[in-house]
Amino acid sequence: MRKKKSEVRIQNPGEMKQRGYSAVVVVIILIFSFCASLSFAEEKWPGVDESVVNKIAKEHGREAWEPLINTDQGDLLLFVFLVAGTIGGFAAGYYWRVLMENRSGANRNRRA
Amino acid sequence: MKPIEFLKTSVLLAGAGVSVASAGDAYAMHISEGLLPFDWAALWSGLAVPFIAFGLYRLRKMSEADLSFKPLVGLMTAVVFIISCMPIPVPTAGTCSHPCGTGISGILLGPSVSVLVTAAALLIQALFLAHGGLTTWGADIVSMGVMGSFTGYLTFRALRSLKVNMAASAFAAGLLADWATYITTSLELASGVRGDSEFLPLFWQIVAAFVPTQLPLGILEGAITAGMVTLLYKKRPDLLVKMRVIKAEEAL
Numbered sequence: 001m002r003k004k005k006s007e008v009r010i011q012n013p014g015e016m017k018q019r020g021y022s023a024v025v026v027v028i029i030l031i032f033s034f035c036a037s038l039s040f041a042e043e044k045w046p047g048v049d050e051s052v053v054n055k056i057a058k059e060h061g062r063e064a065w066e067p068l069i070n071t072d073q074g075d076l077l078l079f080v081f082l083v084a085g086t087i088g089g090f091a092a093g094y095y096w097r098v099l100m101e102n103r104s105g106a107n108r109n110r111r112a
Numbered sequence: 113m114k115p116i117e118f119l120k121t122s123v124l125l126a127g128a129g130v131s132v133a134s135a136g137d138a139y140a141m142h143i144s145e146g147l148l149p150f151d152w153a154a155l156w157s158g159l160a161v162p163f164i165a166f167g168l169y170r171l172r173k174m175s176e177a178d179l180s181f182k183p184l185v186g187l188m189t190a191v192v193f194i195i196s197c198m199p200i201p202v203p204t205a206g207t208c209s210h211p212c213g214t215g216i217s218g219i220l221l222g223p224s225v226s227v228l229v230t231a232a233a234l235l236i237q238a239l240f241l242a243h244g245g246l247t248t249w250g251a252d253i254v255s256m257g258v259m260g261s262f263t264g265y266l267t268f269r270a271l272r273s274l275k276v277n278m279a280a281s282a283f284a285a286g287l288l289a290d291w292a293t294y295i296t297t298s299l300e301l302a303s304g305v306r307g308d309s310e311f312l313p314l315f316w317q318i319v320a321a322f323v324p325t326q327l328p329l330g331i332l333e334g335a336i337t338a339g340m341v342t343l344l345y346k347k348r349p350d351l352l353v354k355m356r357v358i359k360a361e362e363a364l
Contacts, residue, residue: 065146067242
Protein backbone atom coordinates (compact mmCIF):
# COMPACT_ATOMS: atom_id res chain seq x y z
CA MET A 1 0.00 0.00 0.00
CA ARG A 2 1.28 3.45 -0.90
CA LYS A 3 1.98 5.69 2.04
CA LYS A 4 0.58 9.18 2.16
CA LYS A 5 3.11 11.93 1.45
CA SER A 6 2.67 13.41 4.95
CA GLU A 7 3.40 10.03 6.59
CA VAL A 8 6.61 9.65 4.61
CA ARG A 9 7.68 13.15 5.65
CA ILE A 10 7.08 12.56 9.33
CA GLN A 11 9.08 9.35 9.23
CA ASN A 12 12.08 10.98 7.56
CA PRO A 13 14.38 11.72 10.55
CA GLY A 14 16.94 13.63 8.46
CA GLU A 15 14.37 16.13 7.26
CA MET A 16 12.83 16.44 10.73
CA LYS A 17 16.28 17.14 12.16
CA GLN A 18 16.97 19.73 9.47
CA ARG A 19 13.67 21.45 10.16
CA GLY A 20 14.42 21.41 13.88
CA TYR A 21 17.81 23.05 13.33
CA SER A 22 16.23 25.69 11.06
CA ALA A 23 13.61 26.47 13.69
CA VAL A 24 16.30 26.80 16.40
CA VAL A 25 18.33 29.17 14.18
CA VAL A 26 15.26 31.32 13.49
CA VAL A 27 14.38 31.46 17.20
CA ILE A 28 17.98 32.41 18.12
CA ILE A 29 17.98 35.19 15.50
CA LEU A 30 14.64 36.50 16.78
CA ILE A 31 15.80 36.45 20.43
CA PHE A 32 19.09 38.10 19.47
CA SER A 33 17.32 40.83 17.48
CA PHE A 34 14.87 41.41 20.33
CA CYS A 35 17.62 41.62 22.97
CA ALA A 36 19.70 43.88 20.73
CA SER A 37 16.78 46.22 20.22
CA LEU A 38 16.14 46.30 24.00
CA SER A 39 19.76 46.90 24.94
CA PHE A 40 20.07 49.71 22.43
CA ALA A 41 16.62 51.15 23.18
CA GLU A 42 18.14 54.42 24.40
CA GLU A 43 20.38 54.66 21.37
CA LYS A 44 19.24 55.82 18.01
CA TRP A 45 19.39 53.38 15.14
CA PRO A 46 19.88 55.72 12.21
CA GLY A 47 19.22 54.47 8.72
CA VAL A 48 22.06 54.52 6.21
CA ASP A 49 20.23 57.34 4.44
CA GLU A 50 20.91 59.51 7.50
CA SER A 51 24.28 58.11 8.52
CA VAL A 52 25.80 57.84 5.03
CA VAL A 53 23.83 59.31 2.11
CA ASN A 54 22.46 62.55 3.59
CA LYS A 55 25.53 63.10 5.77
CA ILE A 56 28.00 62.90 2.90
CA ALA A 57 25.75 64.96 0.63
CA LYS A 58 25.50 67.64 3.34
CA GLU A 59 29.29 67.70 3.72
CA HIS A 60 29.41 68.56 0.02
CA GLY A 61 26.78 71.25 0.21
CA ARG A 62 23.66 69.38 -0.85
CA GLU A 63 20.66 68.78 1.38
CA ALA A 64 17.56 66.67 0.88
CA TRP A 65 14.32 68.50 0.13
CA GLU A 66 11.11 67.99 2.01
CA PRO A 67 9.17 65.11 0.46
CA LEU A 68 6.49 66.11 -2.02
CA ILE A 69 3.81 64.38 0.06
CA ASN A 70 4.86 64.37 3.70
CA THR A 71 2.98 61.51 5.34
CA ASP A 72 5.05 61.72 8.53
CA GLN A 73 2.43 63.87 10.27
CA GLY A 74 0.39 62.30 13.04
CA ASP A 75 -1.61 59.35 11.78
CA LEU A 76 -1.52 60.44 8.14
CA LEU A 77 0.65 57.49 7.13
CA LEU A 78 -1.84 55.07 8.67
CA PHE A 79 -4.60 56.82 6.70
CA VAL A 80 -2.59 56.41 3.49
CA PHE A 81 -2.21 52.69 4.21
CA LEU A 82 -5.92 52.46 4.95
CA VAL A 83 -6.74 54.03 1.58
CA ALA A 84 -4.19 51.85 -0.20
CA GLY A 85 -5.53 48.77 1.59
CA THR A 86 -9.11 49.64 0.61
CA ILE A 87 -8.23 50.19 -3.05
CA GLY A 88 -6.03 47.06 -3.04
CA GLY A 89 -8.75 45.05 -1.32
CA PHE A 90 -11.41 46.03 -3.85
CA ALA A 91 -9.03 45.31 -6.74
CA ALA A 92 -8.05 41.93 -5.25
CA GLY A 93 -11.73 41.12 -4.63
CA TYR A 94 -12.65 41.98 -8.21
CA TYR A 95 -9.83 39.98 -9.77
CA TRP A 96 -10.43 37.11 -7.34
CA ARG A 97 -13.84 36.72 -8.99
CA VAL A 98 -12.26 36.85 -12.44
CA LEU A 99 -9.53 34.39 -11.47
CA MET A 100 -11.95 31.97 -9.85
CA GLU A 101 -14.61 32.19 -12.58
CA ASN A 102 -13.18 29.33 -14.64
CA ARG A 103 -12.81 27.14 -11.58
CA SER A 104 -16.40 27.67 -10.38
CA GLY A 105 -17.60 27.24 -13.98
CA ALA A 106 -15.79 23.93 -14.19
CA ASN A 107 -17.35 22.81 -10.88
CA ARG A 108 -20.82 23.74 -12.12
CA ASN A 109 -20.25 21.75 -15.31
CA ARG A 110 -19.05 18.78 -13.30
CA ARG A 111 -22.17 18.87 -11.10
CA ALA A 112 -24.43 19.11 -14.15
CA MET B 113 -2.34 30.32 -7.97
CA LYS B 114 -4.39 28.37 -5.41
CA PRO B 115 -6.85 30.40 -3.29
CA ILE B 116 -5.24 29.33 -0.02
CA GLU B 117 -1.81 30.47 -1.24
CA PHE B 118 -3.27 33.76 -2.39
CA LEU B 119 -4.81 34.17 1.06
CA LYS B 120 -1.57 33.31 2.84
CA THR B 121 0.36 35.78 0.68
CA SER B 122 -2.23 38.49 1.31
CA VAL B 123 -2.06 37.96 5.07
CA LEU B 124 1.74 38.07 4.92
CA LEU B 125 1.70 41.28 2.88
CA ALA B 126 -0.90 42.86 5.14
CA GLY B 127 1.25 42.06 8.18
CA ALA B 128 4.32 43.46 6.51
CA GLY B 129 2.34 46.53 5.47
CA VAL B 130 1.31 47.17 9.04
CA SER B 131 4.91 46.85 10.21
CA VAL B 132 6.04 49.27 7.53
CA ALA B 133 3.24 51.68 8.40
CA SER B 134 4.19 51.60 12.05
CA ALA B 135 7.81 52.44 11.29
CA GLY B 136 8.37 56.10 12.01
CA ASP B 137 11.49 57.08 10.12
CA ALA B 138 12.79 56.13 6.75
CA TYR B 139 15.74 53.76 6.87
CA ALA B 140 16.28 53.70 3.16
CA MET B 141 19.47 53.76 1.21
CA HIS B 142 17.57 55.33 -1.71
CA ILE B 143 18.91 58.74 -2.64
CA SER B 144 16.60 61.32 -1.08
CA GLU B 145 14.61 63.99 -2.89
CA GLY B 146 16.74 66.82 -4.26
CA LEU B 147 20.15 65.41 -3.34
CA LEU B 148 21.34 65.13 -6.92
CA PRO B 149 21.82 68.19 -9.12
CA PHE B 150 19.36 68.49 -12.01
CA ASP B 151 21.77 67.37 -14.76
CA TRP B 152 22.76 64.21 -12.90
CA ALA B 153 19.15 63.44 -11.96
CA ALA B 154 18.16 63.87 -15.63
CA LEU B 155 21.01 61.65 -16.80
CA TRP B 156 20.03 58.76 -14.50
CA SER B 157 16.36 59.18 -15.38
CA GLY B 158 17.21 59.10 -19.10
CA LEU B 159 19.25 55.95 -18.52
CA ALA B 160 16.35 54.27 -16.73
CA VAL B 161 13.74 55.00 -19.45
CA PRO B 162 14.80 52.36 -22.03
CA PHE B 163 14.95 49.68 -19.33
CA ILE B 164 11.41 50.53 -18.18
CA ALA B 165 10.16 50.59 -21.77
CA PHE B 166 11.71 47.19 -22.45
CA GLY B 167 10.26 45.88 -19.19
CA LEU B 168 6.77 46.96 -20.29
CA TYR B 169 7.31 45.30 -23.67
CA ARG B 170 8.45 42.03 -22.03
CA LEU B 171 5.51 42.12 -19.60
CA ARG B 172 3.05 42.51 -22.47
CA LYS B 173 4.68 39.71 -24.46
CA MET B 174 4.75 37.31 -21.52
CA SER B 175 1.16 38.15 -20.52
CA GLU B 176 0.02 37.47 -24.08
CA ALA B 177 1.56 34.02 -23.82
CA ASP B 178 0.16 33.36 -20.33
CA LEU B 179 -2.24 35.76 -18.59
CA SER B 180 -1.46 34.33 -15.14
CA PHE B 181 1.97 35.94 -15.42
CA LYS B 182 0.41 39.28 -14.48
CA PRO B 183 -0.74 38.35 -10.94
CA LEU B 184 2.71 36.89 -10.33
CA VAL B 185 4.31 40.17 -11.40
CA GLY B 186 1.90 41.99 -9.06
CA LEU B 187 2.89 39.75 -6.18
CA MET B 188 6.59 40.24 -6.89
CA THR B 189 6.05 44.02 -6.94
CA ALA B 190 4.55 43.74 -3.46
CA VAL B 191 7.49 41.57 -2.37
CA VAL B 192 10.07 44.07 -3.67
CA PHE B 193 8.12 46.97 -2.12
CA ILE B 194 8.05 45.31 1.30
CA ILE B 195 11.62 43.99 1.26
CA SER B 196 13.06 47.30 0.07
CA CYS B 197 11.50 49.36 2.83
CA MET B 198 11.92 46.86 5.65
CA PRO B 199 14.38 48.37 8.18
CA ILE B 200 16.72 45.80 9.67
CA PRO B 201 19.00 46.78 12.58
CA VAL B 202 22.60 45.74 12.06
CA PRO B 203 24.15 45.43 15.56
CA THR B 204 27.71 45.40 14.20
CA ALA B 205 27.19 48.87 12.72
CA GLY B 206 24.54 50.31 15.04
CA THR B 207 22.53 51.42 12.02
CA CYS B 208 19.49 50.23 10.09
CA SER B 209 19.20 49.44 6.44
CA HIS B 210 17.17 47.25 4.16
CA PRO B 211 17.69 44.51 1.62
CA CYS B 212 16.63 45.23 -1.98
CA GLY B 213 14.65 42.19 -3.17
CA THR B 214 15.81 42.69 -6.74
CA GLY B 215 17.94 39.56 -6.67
CA ILE B 216 14.88 37.37 -6.21
CA SER B 217 12.72 39.34 -8.65
CA GLY B 218 15.51 39.28 -11.24
CA ILE B 219 15.77 35.50 -10.95
CA LEU B 220 12.02 34.85 -11.03
CA LEU B 221 10.73 37.46 -13.50
CA GLY B 222 13.80 38.10 -15.59
CA PRO B 223 15.82 41.33 -15.31
CA SER B 224 13.75 43.58 -17.59
CA VAL B 225 10.39 42.91 -15.88
CA SER B 226 12.21 43.14 -12.55
CA VAL B 227 13.32 46.70 -13.43
CA LEU B 228 9.68 47.58 -14.07
CA VAL B 229 8.59 46.03 -10.78
CA THR B 230 11.30 47.96 -8.92
CA ALA B 231 10.29 51.22 -10.61
CA ALA B 232 6.69 50.77 -9.41
CA ALA B 233 7.80 49.94 -5.84
CA LEU B 234 10.20 52.93 -5.76
CA LEU B 235 7.51 55.30 -7.06
CA ILE B 236 5.10 54.39 -4.24
CA GLN B 237 7.90 54.67 -1.67
CA ALA B 238 8.94 58.08 -3.05
CA LEU B 239 5.38 59.41 -3.08
CA PHE B 240 4.10 58.20 0.27
CA LEU B 241 6.99 57.04 2.45
CA ALA B 242 9.70 59.62 1.69
CA HIS B 243 12.00 56.73 0.72
CA GLY B 244 13.89 58.19 -2.21
CA GLY B 245 12.28 60.96 -4.23
CA LEU B 246 10.75 61.84 -7.55
CA THR B 247 13.79 63.78 -8.79
CA THR B 248 16.05 60.88 -7.79
CA TRP B 249 13.65 58.18 -8.98
CA GLY B 250 15.73 57.49 -12.10
CA ALA B 251 18.95 57.17 -10.10
CA ASP B 252 17.28 54.79 -7.66
CA ILE B 253 15.84 52.72 -10.53
CA VAL B 254 19.30 52.41 -12.07
CA SER B 255 20.99 51.37 -8.83
CA MET B 256 18.35 49.07 -7.37
CA GLY B 257 16.35 48.04 -10.43
CA VAL B 258 18.84 47.82 -13.26
CA MET B 259 22.04 46.91 -11.40
CA GLY B 260 20.34 44.76 -8.76
CA SER B 261 18.15 42.82 -11.18
CA PHE B 262 20.76 42.25 -13.86
CA THR B 263 23.48 41.31 -11.37
CA GLY B 264 21.15 38.88 -9.60
CA TYR B 265 19.87 37.35 -12.82
CA LEU B 266 23.28 37.03 -14.52
CA THR B 267 24.94 35.62 -11.39
CA PHE B 268 22.20 33.02 -10.97
CA ARG B 269 22.29 32.03 -14.64
CA ALA B 270 26.08 31.86 -14.77
CA LEU B 271 26.31 29.68 -11.67
CA ARG B 272 23.47 27.40 -12.81
CA SER B 273 25.20 26.92 -16.17
CA LEU B 274 28.29 25.84 -14.20
CA LYS B 275 26.08 23.23 -12.46
CA VAL B 276 26.22 24.99 -9.08
CA ASN B 277 23.25 23.92 -6.98
CA MET B 278 20.06 25.99 -6.74
CA ALA B 279 20.53 27.31 -3.18
CA ALA B 280 24.17 28.39 -3.65
CA SER B 281 23.37 30.08 -6.97
CA ALA B 282 20.44 31.97 -5.45
CA PHE B 283 22.53 32.94 -2.40
CA ALA B 284 25.28 34.41 -4.59
CA ALA B 285 22.68 36.17 -6.75
CA GLY B 286 21.01 37.84 -3.75
CA LEU B 287 24.34 38.78 -2.18
CA LEU B 288 25.83 40.31 -5.32
CA ALA B 289 22.57 42.03 -6.31
CA ASP B 290 22.56 43.79 -2.92
CA TRP B 291 26.20 44.81 -3.07
CA ALA B 292 25.94 45.93 -6.72
CA THR B 293 23.04 48.19 -5.73
CA TYR B 294 25.04 49.89 -3.01
CA ILE B 295 28.15 50.26 -5.16
CA THR B 296 26.01 51.95 -7.84
CA THR B 297 24.39 54.20 -5.22
CA SER B 298 27.90 55.19 -4.11
CA LEU B 299 28.82 55.98 -7.70
CA GLU B 300 25.68 58.06 -8.26
CA LEU B 301 26.11 59.95 -5.03
CA ALA B 302 29.84 60.57 -5.52
CA SER B 303 29.36 61.82 -9.07
CA GLY B 304 26.39 63.98 -8.13
CA VAL B 305 27.51 65.71 -4.95
CA ARG B 306 31.28 65.91 -5.35
CA GLY B 307 31.41 69.52 -6.60
CA ASP B 308 35.11 70.35 -6.86
CA SER B 309 36.24 67.27 -4.94
CA GLU B 310 37.89 64.37 -6.72
CA PHE B 311 35.54 61.58 -7.70
CA LEU B 312 37.45 58.44 -6.72
CA PRO B 313 38.37 59.30 -3.10
CA LEU B 314 34.76 60.35 -2.45
CA PHE B 315 33.44 57.19 -4.13
CA TRP B 316 35.61 54.96 -1.93
CA GLN B 317 34.66 57.00 1.15
CA ILE B 318 30.97 56.31 0.48
CA VAL B 319 31.59 52.62 -0.26
CA ALA B 320 33.57 52.32 2.99
CA ALA B 321 30.75 54.03 4.91
CA PHE B 322 28.23 51.52 3.53
CA VAL B 323 30.39 48.46 4.29
CA PRO B 324 29.63 47.92 8.04
CA THR B 325 25.89 47.86 7.34
CA GLN B 326 25.68 46.38 3.89
CA LEU B 327 28.26 43.63 4.25
CA PRO B 328 26.14 41.64 6.75
CA LEU B 329 22.88 42.77 5.16
CA GLY B 330 24.05 41.47 1.77
CA ILE B 331 24.69 38.08 3.36
CA LEU B 332 21.19 38.20 4.86
CA GLU B 333 19.75 39.09 1.46
CA GLY B 334 21.62 36.14 -0.06
CA ALA B 335 20.10 33.86 2.58
CA ILE B 336 16.59 35.25 1.99
CA THR B 337 16.96 34.79 -1.77
CA ALA B 338 18.29 31.25 -1.39
CA GLY B 339 15.46 30.41 1.02
CA MET B 340 12.76 31.74 -1.29
CA VAL B 341 14.11 30.03 -4.41
CA THR B 342 14.69 26.72 -2.60
CA LEU B 343 11.21 26.82 -1.09
CA LEU B 344 9.66 27.44 -4.50
CA TYR B 345 11.79 24.67 -5.99
CA LYS B 346 10.55 22.21 -3.39
CA LYS B 347 6.92 23.30 -3.12
CA ARG B 348 6.04 24.80 -6.50
CA PRO B 349 8.58 23.73 -9.13
CA ASP B 350 5.82 24.25 -11.74
CA LEU B 351 6.02 28.01 -11.07
CA LEU B 352 9.77 27.99 -11.65
CA VAL B 353 9.25 26.11 -14.92
CA LYS B 354 6.57 28.61 -15.93
CA MET B 355 8.88 31.53 -15.18
CA ARG B 356 11.68 29.77 -17.08
CA VAL B 357 13.95 29.60 -14.05
CA ILE B 358 14.37 25.85 -14.50
CA LYS B 359 13.61 23.43 -17.31
CA ALA B 360 10.67 21.03 -17.05
CA GLU B 361 12.97 18.03 -16.63
CA GLU B 362 14.71 19.71 -13.66
CA ALA B 363 11.42 19.96 -11.71
CA LEU B 364 11.22 17.58 -8.73
